[in-house]
Amino acid sequence: MDEDEFRKQFGRKSVFRHFSSLDLTFVPEKLYCRDKAIKDLIFSFRRIVDEEEQPSVNCLILGKAGVGKTVTARYFGKNFRNIAIEKDVNIFVEYYNCINFRSKSKIIRELLAKYTHGSGRGFSDDEALKLILTKLVREKGYMLLIIDEIHLLKSDEILAFLDIAETFGHQNAKLSILLISRIRDWMNVETERILSRINDKIKFNPYDFDESKQILQYRSELAFKEYVIDDEILNMVSQIVTEHKNMRHGIEILRKSGLHSDKEGLDRITPDAIREASNEVYPTFRGEIVDQLNEQELLALYGITRSLMNTDDPFTIVDDAYEEYQTICETYSIEPHVKMSFRKYVRQLNDISVISSKTVRIEEAERGRHLEITLLDITAPKLEEFLIDIFDRKFGT
Numbered sequence: 001m002d003e004d005e006f007r008k009q010f011g012r013k014s015v016f017r018h019f020s021s022l023d024l025t026f027v028p029e030k031l032y033c034r035d036k037a038i039k040d041l042i043f044s045f046r047r048i049v050d051e052e053e054q055p056s057v058n059c060l061i062l063g064k065a066g067v068g069k070t071v072t073a074r075y076f077g078k079n080f081r082n083i084a085i086e087k088d089v090n091i092f093v094e095y096y097n098c099i100n101f102r103s104k105s106k107i108i109r110e111l112l113a114k115y116t117h118g119s120g121r122g123f124s125d126d127e128a129l130k131l132i133l134t135k136l137v138r139e140k141g142y143m144l145l146i147i148d149e150i151h152l153l154k155s156d157e158i159l160a161f162l163d164i165a166e167t168f169g170h171q172n173a174k175l176s177i178l179l180i181s182r183i184r185d186w187m188n189v190e191t192e193r194i195l196s197r198i199n200d201k202i203k204f205n206p207y208d209f210d211e212s213k214q215i216l217q218y219r220s221e222l223a224f225k226e227y228v229i230d231d232e233i234l235n236m237v238s239q240i241v242t243e244h245k246n247m248r249h250g251i252e253i254l255r256k257s258g259l260h261s262d263k264e265g266l267d268r269i270t271p272d273a274i275r276e277a278s279n280e281v282y283p284t285f286r287g288e289i290v291d292q293l294n295e296q297e298l299l300a301l302y303g304i305t306r307s308l309m310n311t312d313d314p315f316t317i318v319d320d321a322y323e324e325y326q327t328i329c330e331t332y333s334i335e336p337h338v339k340m341s342f343r344k345y346v347r348q349l350n351d352i353s354v355i356s357s358k359t360v361r362i363e364e365a366e367r368g369r370h371l372e373i374t375l376l377d378i379t380a381p382k383l384e385e386f387l388i389d390i391f392d393r394k395f396g397t
């Protein structure tokens with residue numbers, strides 16, 4: 001390629017107006033079709049700005065994958081803060097996803113570092129929390145703590161969060177909590193005691209066709225230039241979203257088909273581009289989770305993927321996956337961990353629903369049972385493509 005050609009590539013037109021508005025963490029200015037949920041949240045939390053004693057409130061958002069739980073919570077947090085500030089209430093909204101912070105301690109340490117600039121080393125969780133709460137009282141601040149994917153914490157850790165006001169005294173706890181979880185995951189951690197401490201439970205149903213279309217129309221207007229997407233295309237994507245009951249699927253299809261059109265030099269998105277993108281999108285597979293795995297978990301997942309590709313069975317067993325894992329470690333000059341640790345990574349991957357593992361009894365095996373591992377939301381070759389991409393970025397050769 002010469003310089004002229006190089007320049008020409010930059011001059012090429014794009015269908016996108018605002019590409020990053022299709023990022024999964026993007027919070028749009030307007031939120032359609034969740035009015036009821038937002039009104040419920042306002043009803044529950046407005047006492048913080050209306051009442052002198054600023055009570056502590058605990059709420060929970062439940063719903064299936066891709067129904068807008070995260071985006072609604074973030075939208076609420078952002079706008080609630082603005083209103084509070086107008087009313088002279090100094091609210092800090094903190095959002096934590098337990099995929100990145102997998103224990104109560106991790107969240108508390110992070111808060112402590114942010115609010116008191118201390119590392120909190122040598123403090124217990126309670127001591128650290130007390131420092132944070134004292135600081136809030138002293139500075140007349142108030143914190144809304146949003147914790148997403150809460151099922152990744154243990155029940156007693158969730159309870160400890162919900163119990164803060166009881167533990168430290170209501171007048172000392174200038175803090176409210178909004179928890180988010182998929183329904184199925186929540187069932188694994190819910191206890192009577194946890195339930196008794198939740199003031200309001202808000203359930204999100206999947207969007208129907210008209211709702212999906214309205215949301216997709218708005219998101220396309222933000223993301224694309226005029227005339228890139230027509231009504232027929234919108235109907236197609238809305239149909240797919242309604243079938244899968246998952247808005248993430250729709251947003252991903254918009255992103256992928258837009259990229260495809262740019263690559264092909266087209267100035268609009270065609271039905272074919274949508275069909276193709278739709279085949280490439282795995283509705284429940286969450287790339288962002290895989291992206292955030294630690295090194296050993298990634299290597300373990302790669303090992304599992306490779307061994308699944310080597311077998312005709314729909315599952316692999318832990319010994320085979322471990323062997324592949326060791327080979328991969330070698331390739332990247334990383335010291336492999338022992339099998340017991342490997343089993344732990346498999347368990348962690350299972351906990352965050354990237355894979356599914358189950359112990360199966362079999363007659364001929366040494367100890368009479370083995371661990372069968374399958375992928376949940378994506379095929380092994382597709383996941384491998386995805387992993388190669390991550391490995392290139394993280395351990396680039």
Ligand SMILES: Nc1ncnc2c1ncn2[C@@H]1O[C@H](COP(=O)(O)OP(=O)(O)OP(=O)(O)O)[C@@H](O)[C@H]1O
Binds near residue numbers: 026028182247
């Ligand atoms: N009402 C809405 N308006 C605009 N965009 C939306 C709306 N609902 C969902 N989305 C978009 O759909 C995608 C999925 O939403 P979100 O991540 O909030 O789902 P979720 O319920 O948290 O799913 P999961 O349980 O998988 O985390 C995001 O890109 C989000 O911005």
Ligand SMILES: [Mg+2]
Binds near residue numbers: 069070071148
């Ligand atoms: Mg979410």
